[in-house]
């Protein structure tokens with residue numbers, strides 16, 4: 001799952017299980033079948049009891065990414081990370097603040113950590129509104145370099161930053177991009193987006209896709225279409 005060209009196309013797609021409870025998640029996983037090998041459990045499902053699914057999905061041969069975006073005082077982040085590591089997931093997200101990342105590193109053991117740089121629903125004006133006197137591009141780069149130096153395994157960033165950040169952090173960090181929309185799909189609240197083929201061509205390792213699959217009329221066909229687009233993309 002590192003930053004390499006050897007990952008099968010199917011394993012590059014991570015479907016966000018953004019549903020309200022375990023029953024809905026199980027139904028979605030059953031519908032998608034072998035079209036999807038990698039799932040993300042985020043806040044909505046986790047707060048609906050979904051962390052119990054980590055073990056179940058892993059037992060079914062799937063890879064699992066726990067997207068809780070931890071951010072708290074150091075002791076809390078370290079101890080929460082240690083608890084999540086016991087679940088057996090493949091990845092956990094934490095916000096890319098140095099204190100937070102160092103604490104998570106202490107608690108992670110073998111759990112791989114992804115640092116969330118700047119949410120893909122933000123643009124420069126959102127950062128300005130929040131009091132940051134910097135552009136998205138510069139803040140992503142600053143946080144990516146800090147994550148690399150702290151020993152974080154990978155980054156969450158938009159596909160638009162993948163090429164410059166790959167050049168900055170080198171080949172080892174895993175670059176995971178939400179903000180992915182097949183051509184013509186609704187953007188929803190995402191602001192920094194690319195298509196699956198563009199994201200892969202830029203050098204992304206994994207693409208997180210939620211609504212374009214979970215809200216599609218034919219969910220399995222939507223997932224298969226994205227995997228086919230990934231397979232056909234020319235990697236950087």
Ligand SMILES: O=c1ccn([C@@H]2O[C@H](COP(=O)(O)O)[C@@H](O)[C@H]2O)c(=O)[nH]1
Pocket residue numbers: 016018042116118119120121156157178179180188190208209210211212
């Ligand atoms: O910067 C970020 C970090 C995480 N996400 C998560 O990815 C999915 C995207 O869902 P879509 O329906 O494809 O927009 C969702 O679970 C987010 O919590 C992100 O979008 N951006």
